Amino acid sequence: MPRQTPVIAPSILSADFARLGEDTAKVLAAGADWVHFDVMDNHYVPNLTIGPMVCEALRKYGVTAPIDVHLMVEPVDALAASFAKAGATYITFHPEATRHVDRSLQAIRDAGCKPGLVFNPATPLEVLKYVIDKVDLVLLMSVNPGFGGQSFIPSALAKLREARAIIDASGREIRLEIDGGVKVDNIGEIAAAGADSFVAGSAIFNSKDYAATIAKMREAIASATQG
Numbered sequence: 001m002p003r004q005t006p007v008i009a010p011s012i013l014s015a016d017f018a019r020l021g022e023d024t025a026k027v028l029a030a031g032a033d034w035v036h037f038d039v040m041d042n043h044y045v046p047n048l049t050i051g052p053m054v055c056e057a058l059r060k061y062g063v064t065a066p067i068d069v070h071l072m073v074e075p076v077d078a079l080a081a082s083f084a085k086a087g088a089t090y091i092t093f094h095p096e097a098t099r100h101v102d103r104s105l106q107a108i109r110d111a112g113c114k115p116g117l118v119f120n121p122a123t124p125l126e127v128l129k130y131v132i133d134k135v136d137l138v139l140l141m142s143v144n145p146g147f148g149g150q151s152f153i154p155s156a157l158a159k160l161r162e163a164r165a166i167i168d169a170s171g172r173e174i175r176l177e178i179d180g181g182v183k184v185d186n187i188g189e190i191a192a193a194g195a196d197s198f199v200a201g202s203a204i205f206n207s208k209d210y211a212a213t214i215a216k217m218r219e220a221i222a223s224a225t226q227g
């Protein structure tokens with residue numbers, strides 16, 4: 001199956017929360033494809049961020065791009081349902097944060113969203129083989145979740161190759177996303193390892209020129225994967 005068109009998904013965890021609508025619109029106007037929306041509950045991860053009301057507010061502000069909600073919460077189901085109502089496009093969660101992974105995935109699809117699973121750096125991909133027909137997105141964490149601005153964990157490259165083989169063998173169109181420490185200077189090797197969707201927070205929002213940074217990321221992906 002041909003590789004899906006690369007997607008750049010800036011993590012608004014690194015945006016200016018005092019001007020979230022404006023900063024989100026600015027990064028989309030600069031060429032970003034999706035909005036990556038990190039939800040932290042100070043329980044599953046040691047940090048606290050934003051919930052469904054903020055997702056709904058971004059929709060009301062005029063954001064029409066896909067909103068890629070990454071739930072770092074436990075339990076999962078009630079918040080996933082609220083995010084579906086709030087305008088989420090993708091909703092991903094960590095398999096260890098829910099008792100019934102298959103049921104949680106199905107509930108997200110039944111609510112009209114695209115479901116996905118997220119794997120921490122030391123979490124094996126084993127569960128994927130049982131639910132591969134129910135996921136539209138596989139997200140590999142290349143940092144331990146909870147904070148932006150951490151360094152990329154190199155073992156994520158081998159795990160990307162492993163996930164890519166599982167996805168290709170499924171014959172389904174499933175996106176393979178990477179999150180954590182993604183920068184202009186490593187995004188090429190990350191793409192070559194099999195990722196097609198790239199979350200980047202600090203690399204984009206801490207740069208002076210969002211458009212130039214996103215363009216450099218796209219160039220690095222293209223030169224690492226074409227030919």
Ligand SMILES: O=C(CO)[C@H](O)[C@H](O)COP(=O)(O)O
Nearest residue numbers: 011145146148149181201202
């Ligand atoms: O989920 C996350 C942390 O849990 C963030 O999306 C991720 O770390 C992105 O930030 P950066 O690109 O700065 O590493």
